[in-house]
Amino acid sequence: MGDEAMSDEVTRGETARSKTAHSETARELIAEIYADGWSRIVATMIRFTGGNWDLAEECAQDAFTQALRRWPAEGVPRQPLAWLTTAARNRAIDHMRRTSTEAAKLRQLAAMETDPPNSPSPSYTSDSEIPDERLELMFTCCHPALNLDAQVALTLRALAGLSTADIARAFLVTERTMGQRLFRAKQKVAHAVIPFRVPPAHLLPDRLPGVLHVLYLLYNEGYSDQQHKARLGVEAIRLARVLAALMPDEPEAQGLLALMLLQDARRPSRIDADGELVTLEEQDRSLWDSARIDEGTAVLERALRRGRAGAFQIQAAIAACHATAPSFTTTDWAQIVGLYDELEKVTPSALVELNRAVALSMAQGAETALPIVEEITASGRLDGYYLLHATRADLLRKLGRDAEAAESLQAALELAPTEAEQRLLTTRLSHRPPSG
Amino acid sequence: MKYLMLVCVDPDLPDEEAPGSPDIEEWVRDTDAKGIRLIGNRTRPGSDATTVRVRNGEVLLTDGPYAETKDLIAGFDVLECADLDEAVEVAARHTMAWNGVIELRPFWVDGDDD
Numbered sequence: 001m002g003d004e005a006m007s008d009e010v011t012r013g014e015t016a017r018s019k020t021a022h023s024e025t026a027r028e029l030i031a032e033i034y035a036d037g038w039s040r041i042v043a044t045m046i047r048f049t050g051g052n053w054d055l056a057e058e059c060a061q062d063a064f065t066q067a068l069r070r071w072p073a074e075g076v077p078r079q080p081l082a083w084l085t086t087a088a089r090n091r092a093i094d095h096m097r098r099t100s101t102e103a104a105k106l107r108q109l110a111a112m113e114t115d116p117p118n119s120p121s122p123s124y125t126s127d128s129e130i131p132d133e134r135l136e137l138m139f140t141c142c143h144p145a146l147n148l149d150a151q152v153a154l155t156l157r158a159l160a161g162l163s164t165a166d167i168a169r170a171f172l173v174t175e176r177t178m179g180q181r182l183f184r185a186k187q188k189v190a191h192a193v194i195p196f197r198v199p200p201a202h203l204l205p206d207r208l209p210g211v212l213h214v215l216y217l218l219y220n221e222g223y224s225d226q227q228h229k230a231r232l233g234v235e236a237i238r239l240a241r242v243l244a245a246l247m248p249d250e251p252e253a254q255g256l257l258a259l260m261l262l263q264d265a266r267r268p269s270r271i272d273a274d275g276e277l278v279t280l281e282e283q284d285r286s287l288w289d290s291a292r293i294d295e296g297t298a299v300l301e302r303a304l305r306r307g308r309a310g311a312f313q314i315q316a317a318i319a320a321c322h323a324t325a326p327s328f329t330t331t332d333w334a335q336i337v338g339l340y341d342e343l344e345k346v347t348p349s350a351l352v353e354l355n356r357a358v359a360l361s362m363a364q365g366a367e368t369a370l371p372i373v374e375e376i377t378a379s380g381r382l383d384g385y386y387l388l389h390a391t392r393a394d395l396l397r398k399l400g401r402d403a404e405a406a407e408s409l410q411a412a413l414e415l416a417p418t419e420a421e422q423r424l425l426t427t428r429l430s431h432r433p434p435s436g
Numbered sequence: 437m438k439y440l441m442l443v444c445v446d447p448d449l450p451d452e453e454a455p456g457s458p459d460i461e462e463w464v465r466d467t468d469a470k471g472i473r474l475i476g477n478r479t480r481p482g483s484d485a486t487t488v489r490v491r492n493g494e495v496l497l498t499d500g501p502y503a504e505t506k507d508l509i510a511g512f513d514v515l516e517c518a519d520l521d522e523a524v525e526v527a528a529r530h531t532m533a534w535n536g537v538i539e540l541r542p543f544w545v546d547g548d549d550d
Binding site for chain 2: 145191192193194195197
């Protein structure tokens with residue numbers, strides 16, 4: 001192993017293509033491998049380092065950095081994934097040589113060096129019943145000795161390669177808080193020696209909630225950034241399908257698939273021709289994917305017949321109300337309020353309360369909903385969340401309290417995560433005559 | 437890896453033994469034979485406990501358990517296991533996992549940071 005072996009492989013992989021085409025292809029290929037192979041390389045490295053997740057990620061990252069530097073100039077190696085894995089391993093060995101506390105682990109490594117050095121891909125064999133490697137790795141990550149949030153955050157970071165900032169946004173916490181949570185989770189993995197091992201079939205249900213949340217957050221990540229991360233959404237739906245087929249008796253797995261399908265059906269109308277975000281109220285419903293709506297509704301109905309409605313089924317039911325409504329105003333808002341009541345019982349949170357308040361304002365008017373939003377605002381529970389302030393602004397405007405509305409709008413604008421969302425807020429909230 | 441296994445009673449559980457509870461003698465024999473259980477014992481109840489504090493250089497004794505642990509601790513074992521999964525598997529076969537609650541604490545290893 002070592003650099004010589006890798007250069008050798010690069011030379012063998014050289015082709016006659018021109019240098020520019022070469023470097024273009026190399027970069028595209030690296031992006032592709034990153035999307036497909038990141039989780040596999042990190043998983044291999046977690047095992048290789050004896051459970052040092054930080055080091056595993058760092059080495060995987062380093063391997064890709066090396067590839068970006070070398071492949072465009074030197075050519076793409078014949079077995080790119082094996083090259084990256086070797087680079088990551090070399091980096092890990094260097095690190096462990098330098099760190100005295102890792103010396104013992106290095107001795108263990110000697111025993112693990114039984115993989116054939118030129119195996120085409122990281123050795124990965126398993127006789128588990130999970131028919132998809134990436135899903136299997138997610139179940140491996142979501143160890144129930146970690147709390148649910150820690151399972152989900154660790155999996156998103158290590159396997160999906162999401163940044164700490166992305167994960168923080170998904171959990172509505174600051175990047176600093178998420179960084180600390182990830183740190184603590186990795187510390188527990190290391191200190192308690194939580195193994196990175198594919199769980200047997202009878203332990204899968206214990207780990208299902210973590211995996212469901214991972215898939216849903218991945219889906220959302222893709223949904224909210226169609227331009228750069230659409231692939232995540234497609235992959236999340238694919239994995240949700242595999243999972244729903246693997247665990248037909250788990251209604252929440254079916255519920256998650258239904259929720260994704262129903263939400264995804266509305267995706268084509270979410271961004272207009274100019275690339276601007278369009279609110280649910282203004283979306284062109286004729287663009288909605290009726291096949292997806294039918295499929296999502298059917299999956300949801302089958303799940304609900306089992307009589308164990310969990311958070312994903314309830315959210316899917318809410319999405320179904322929207323997806324099957326002929327227009328925004330004729331939506332069955334009363335039923336949506338009722339469903340949020342149910343959701344609050346299962347997973348109480350300030351976010352659920354806020355969404356319920358929005359539905360309530362449609363069902364019964366802004367004056368009924370405003371006190372709830374005021375209560376959430378006063379509690380400070382969603383202080384950093386721009387939609388809390390945007391919702392408050394919207395309700396205040398409807399009640400003719402324009403000065404206060406303008407203040408809230410300002411707060412929302414300052415917190416909005418992207419420019420597209422800022423523009424949407426500006427057009428939607430500032431140029432609208434008071435109504436209702 | 438060494439784990440301290442704190443064996444605790446659960447005041448919320450009924451007095452009668454849970455059906456299907458494993459036999460403690462068998463657990464001890466098995467874990468001793470496999471070299472998993474390094475040491476362990478039942479401990480006397482909190483009424484026999486003495487709490488020791490040194491404050492300002494003075495040794496202060498209190499008759500009874502440290503308030504936080506009350507009468508919860510019923511015994512302990514030290515396990516030597518490959519990883520947490522093995523320790524969980526061993527703990528789950530202890531009768532007090534069925535009739536009480538067991539806490540697994542990994543040992544502090546030299547070189548661990550806080």
